[in-house]
Amino acid sequence: MPSSKAIQRRISSVDNTRQIVSAMEMLSATKLYRCRASLASSRYLHRESSRMIHSLRRSPEALSHPLITPRMPKRTLQLVISSDRGFCGSYNHKVATRVLTAIAAESYFEGHQDAVFALGRQGELLLRRAGVEIWQSVAGIEEAEMQNHAASTTKTILSLFNDGSFDRINLVFTRYEAQLAHQPHLQTLLPLAFGEPILTGYESMTYDPDLETFLQQIVPLHLTATLYAALVEAAVCEHTERMTSMHAATSSAEEIVEQLHRQAANLHKAQATQEINEISGAAKALQRTKETHMI
Secondary structure (H helix, E strand, O other), X not given: OOOHHHHHHHHHHXXXXXXXXXXXXXXXXXXXXXXXXXXXXXXXXXXHHHHHHHHHHHOHHHHOOOOOOOOOOOEEEEEEEOOOOOOOOOHHHHHHHHHHHHHHHHOOOOOOEEEXXXXXXXXXXXXXXXXXXXXXEEOOOOHHHHHHHHHHHHHHHHHHHHOOOOOEEEEEEEEEEEOOEEEEEEEEEEOOOOOOOOOOOOOOOOOOOOHHHHHHHHHHHHHHHHHXXXXXXXXXXXXXXXXXXXXXXXXXXXXXXXXXXXXHHHHHHHHHHHHHHHHHHHHHHHHHHHHHHHO
């Protein structure tokens, strides 16, 4: 059984850890509150830009545009959003698993190649260990800089797609659905996909001065809105996972401290009982000695 001093040192160590993870939980809660404040507006911006993109399906000229016409995918870029820090449960592992599943599905095509553009350090590390080619990585994206990063990333992927470096560009991120319900999601950014028909409200649009000019303006705006919404969704999921993990760690630390306090109390009782027994035994022995001398 450990000594009383060893138990006290253990209690002090675990309590310090509890204070650290509790502070991390509160910090994640603060960041989560800020990100959730941006969630509704980012979703609205993405929804409206998607409605305008969907309106292009009625234009034969738009369907033949290089940004919309499907290509035979020989090289695909996976744009992966993950976190820079750990301690957020299985968040990053789920994202990496979704990317590896997509790459494995495309590996059946002869000569097909995949590369990853990682937005987040943890995703880069996991995919690099899995042997995936990392084309580029960006870390340290703060909430206040998400829009700027979305705009700069849009310029990069448009340039890569237009010059033929990649035939398809996918986006992999975690979509927030509820407090404990969010799964990685993959969608194709380029070439533009219309998806299921929706009521857009832009069925009778005319383009001034022409469709080409409209596409040059709306496509970067749509991609920027999509990336910004994905960054916000991913940040909300990350902070939710981290807050949940830190709350569980705090509860576990409190339980360990409570168990150690009980162990220390039991040890103290055992030591006190042993001392009492020793004193009682010594007193009885002394009493027997006196009685023997009297006889």
